[in-house]
Amino acid sequence: MADNALGDYLRARRGAVRPSDVGLRVDGNRRRVVGLRREEVAVLAGISAEYYLRLEQGRERHPSDQVVRGLAVALLLGPSSEEFLHRLVRDRGRATDRAEAEAERLGVFVRALTAPAFVHDRVLGVVASNALARALSPAFSPGVNLMTAAFEDDALRDLYVNWEEMTVRLVSYLRVQAEAPPLDPRLPELVLALSERSPRFAALWARQDVDAPSSGVNRLEHPAVGPLELRFERLCVAGSDHPVVVVYHAEPGSQSEAALALLGSVVGPAAPVPAPRVPAPAPVAPVPTAPA
Numbered sequence: 001m002a003d004n005a006l007g008d009y010l011r012a013r014r015g016a017v018r019p020s021d022v023g024l025r026v027d028g029n030r031r032r033v034v035g036l037r038r039e040e041v042a043v044l045a046g047i048s049a050e051y052y053l054r055l056e057q058g059r060e061r062h063p064s065d066q067v068v069r070g071l072a073v074a075l076l077l078g079p080s081s082e083e084f085l086h087r088l089v090r091d092r093g094r095a096t097d098r099a100e101a102e103a104e105r106l107g108v109f110v111r112a113l114t115a116p117a118f119v120h121d122r123v124l125g126v127v128a129s130n131a132l133a134r135a136l137s138p139a140f141s142p143g144v145n146l147m148t149a150a151f152e153d154d155a156l157r158d159l160y161v162n163w164e165e166m167t168v169r170l171v172s173y174l175r176v177q178a179e180a181p182p183l184d185p186r187l188p189e190l191v192l193a194l195s196e197r198s199p200r201f202a203a204l205w206a207r208q209d210v211d212a213p214s215s216g217v218n219r220l221e222h223p224a225v226g227p228l229e230l231r232f233e234r235l236c237v238a239g240s241d242h243p244v245v246v247v248y249h250a251e252p253g254s255q256s257e258a259a260l261a262l263l264g265s266v267v268g269p270a271a272p273v274p275a276p277r278v279p280a281p282a283p284v285a286p287v288p289t290a291p292a
Contacts, residue, residue, distance in 0.1 A: 044074035
């Protein structure tokens with residue numbers, strides 16, 4: 001599962017501990033797992049097997065300090081490894097909270113703009129946009145991944161007259177994101193999937209270009225208002241942990257400005273768009289007290 005550093009770490013450490021290391025007797029039947037079974041870790045940590053399964057699968061990301069301590073004992077973690085486990089739990093929660101708060105704040109900002117604008121995260125997933133951006137292209141709607149749309153959405157390809165140039169820039173931008181720590185766990189999965197489905201993406205990714213301009217010009221052919229020449233501005237540096245605001249605007253007095261105004265009149269006043277709903281965490285299973 002992508003974006004599951006805690007679960008990946010638990011699986012790796014579970015596989016490194018032999019039953020005999022923790023005093024468990026191994027029966028004559030051949031074990032199908034290397035290291036400890038999930039149920040064995042749960043018993044040793046003093047938690048339910050279902051709760052431990054949720055931890056490994058990434059469905060529970062905020063165990064208590066007591067649970068983390070129990071896992072450290074069960075997995076024979078030394079002081080440094082136990083502290084790393086605590087950091088995985090703490091930092092993941094803080095980073096998620098920061099990113100969600102920042103996306104919500106920037107969403108309010110872009111909805112107040114009169115130019116097409118949207119907000120994307122580190123893997124180019126749209127997290128907020130205004131009505132004019134969505135009128136420019138449905139690909140600028142929250143929940144859409146811009147990189148996937150660029151290579152797989154025929155309507156977006158038809159919209160961009162300079163599609164080839166645009167995709168070169170976009171892949172280069174993603175490459176900068178990949179090189180800037182910390183690595184977003186979703187990025188390798190995105191790159192693998194697109195490499196398998198799009199020969200052009202695979203070829204561009206293999207070039208390892210890292211030129212990611214913060215501004216440029218795109219030429220569009222919009223089905224409702226015709227040709228547009230719009231400059232884009234990225235209001236955050238590539239590689240930042242924060243969401244990035246992208247604004248499209250036309251040269252004052254140009255035909256593109258008039259066409260954009262016409263598109264805006266069709267859309268009408270921008271109605272508030274709620275931020276994407278974040279699912280509530282699954283209820284935590286009761287944590288039984290380990291026998292004395």
